[in-house]
Amino acid sequence: MDLQPTRRDVMKAGLVGAGALALGGLGGPQAVLGATAKPQRKLAKSVIQIWMWGGPCHVDTFDPKPNAGEEITGPLKDVVNTNVDGIQLNASLPLLAKQADKFSIIRSMTHGVNAHETASYLMQTGRMPGRLVYPCAGAVVSLFKGYEHGYQGIVPPYIVLTKPQGRFSEAGFLGHKHKPFCTGGDPNGSRFVVEGIVAQGVSDERQRSRRALMHDLDSLGRANARSRQLQHFDQTETAAYDMMFGKARDLFDLSKESDEMRERYGRTKFGQSCLMARRLVEIGVPYITINYGGWDTHKQHFQTMNRKLPEMDKAMATLFTDLSDRGLLDNTIVWWGGEFGRGPKVQWNPPWNGGRSHYGKCFSVLLGGGGFAGGHVIGESDDRAMNVVDRPVYPPDLIGSIYARMGIDPNQAMPNPRGLDLKVLPSEFKGKPTAGLLKEIMA
């Protein structure tokens, strides 16, 4: 593929940037991960975040409770053994079960918030709401691993497939510069029409001729050639056309993948989004979020699970194998999770008639690749999946571990427009010390 040389350049640039940052701020990568004597794993270069918009059920996926009775399991009571001894998944995820050595499962995620907005904010920023709106993990990675730190990719460093999450501003106080680029379109469509990059029904020749027309009619630009603002506007045009006519267009062209590969991911919007995410990782994009909607299942919960879990299982299992086959899994973090889990007790009464409520007290997150050890279970929930019984993991622990693997020290200063003395992540959560980074799988 002709993207290869760029990719290597980008990776190299990214690495130099990361090294410089760690050395400048902290005196070496050791400081990033705490003072362990062992040689450190190489830092991760990219993150794929599978954002389970609405809150996915933990019992029906990664924290099954086969002995808890139908009151808890509903009809999804079967489990499946994985390729790791002692780890079982809900039987609705047979393909992921065969890849369990590639990821670890956090079964003790907790924050106790049951409102979408606050919980979404918490899970993506690692903080409780306060006077400032903090940036999402993607924006923080864009800040520390983006253009200002050597990133030279052909597309922006923070990409969302396909729509913004819409709950709050992803960039927080970092502002528009660190907002994600949202592709729009449908990767599973006959053509993935990425807003602004792939135009439908306009040939290249016509693109060129109408661009020339625009230049010929640029009367204000000629009258005010000295204006720096207008000069900048011309630069944005050049950059936009570079992206439209350059390699970015090929990048988003999923027909460049074999049919067999596309089938493996599944011909679904989510499946093809995962495939697209892998292509973005290949060229060194540091943060990709897939906003995967449809998990807020107050009603018709089990019908929805039966429909959606197979497509999720297929796409994610392929994502792990494909990244691994290409040697990309070691430097790519994949994390899966939503704002909370769902009430372990099925609500059979009207108006729900078989639904699950919001549940932030105890739920699961999946984390793999990028130097995180696979095949582990972190923490434990009780036999009804209602309470954390061992090793709570709070949002800042999760996000902080991802940052640390990316070479971003959670304790380093966070630049902000008010010039306040802020850290990338807090050392406490709801007034108590956090439970600490996920050292279990980071050694």
Add this chain to the structure above:
Amino acid sequence: MQKQLALVCGVLFSSAAIAAPPAPPVKPFEQAEPVKLQNAIDVHVLKQLKANDITPAHLCSEEVFFRRVHIDVIGTVPRDWQIRDFLKNKDPKKRAKLIDQLLNKTEFADYWALKWCDLLRVKAEFPINLWPNGAQAYHRWIHRSITDNKPYDQFARELLTSSGSNFRVPPVNFYRAMQGKAPSTIAASVALTFMGERIENWPQHRRENMELFFSRVAFKPTAEWKEEIVHLDPAVFAPLDATLPNGQRVHIKAGQDPRHVFADWLITDSNLYFSRNIANRVWAWLIGRGIIHEPDDAGGHNPPINPELLTYLQNELVQSDYNLKHLFRLILNSRTYQQSSISQSNHPRAEAMFAHYIMRRLEAEVLIDALVGIFGPTEKYSSMVPEPFTFIPEEHRTITLADGSISSSFLELFGRPARDTGYENERNNHPTDAQRMHMLNSTHIQKKITRSWRVRDWMRKAKGDTKRLTLLLYANILTRRPTSEEEAVAVKYLKNGGRKNLKNNTHDLAWALVNSKEFMFRH
């Protein structure tokens, strides 16, 4: 006044006075006219320019003025038939008359309510959490206040001192539209909104003193969903000794609301914080840059660039009993406002000293409204809270959206503020590569043009006459006639490939014009 102006005029513009002779005016953006003072604003601005050897820009042309003043005053790109009447009109006072008309339009209140809702953080959902009913009530109250041209001192007092239900007494939402209810949070918002200062820059004791005035604001819910009463905390019934931001000590009696004591101090003619802040903001809104810049970062570290000008505006405002429209009128009628955007000077501070009109990319809402107005196909907006979703009627314009939580990818991309901070610069009108890609190459914009019944209508009217078609496109998109050079280029393009290509070529011309600098910027 007239006599005084004439005198100053003579001093400023004796032949030796102008720093360097300006370049000849450029058509169709500028008009030839000797520099003529319109009011005292120009005296203060030109005096400073002269002292710095900066040549001011030409007066802008009628077409530029017409388009600019519509966008600046009512956030709306004008229609072609409106400008025809204006150009025909020979009344020498027609600019002033147009300004008066615009200040009385409904869209004036729509547009300035949008601005105030940014600053007051009117938003239903996270992290402000006014919730939909509160956000709508608050917006309606702001809109009403602007429609009635409520004196600004009264507007500020109602925001600062009201008590009651967020549904029934909408200005109490001022205290709810903050991230947190701690006195320190409230004090920071008050200082930012009404004094234009960032409390983080203050010494700690001054901050703490100010917080005391907001330490007895209490909140309680009712049985109604998301209703909240803002009131004086009755549990704390004790006198309070506090110090105002100017160092003056006050005694607050038991049972007296400290917020009233603070407001009584802040909102007085002699309190320069108060009038300075709003006079400077109005200037920045219309001119594109504050005399103190950023306009909400005042203080010893950031002095005004032209103190006399600012004092003059403050005095005008106070003497007019805080009539904001008076200030608008004064600024809009000045020559300074009516200058061309083409600078005649290379001086690095020419822009900061207001030597030309400051170009700004159209705001997200204004831009999308302009595209919808020109081409027809509308946008869809909905609110996610509460379920079931609320859909905004399609004919509503984007500048009338009350709630900052109701948004679209387009608005996000083009820098609509999240309404998290209340900072002026949270709205970002800086052009980016991604915005440019969207305008140049997205299905969204492409469909606006290709599915436009108005473009079809222009083609029908032109009956194959490419000159007429060019005129229609220019008039409707850029609110002016094409120059003869532009007409020649456009006609050649439209004719290229014969009749079968006319439709695509027309779409391309429309595309080129909406992607022009002239369309994308206020200029």
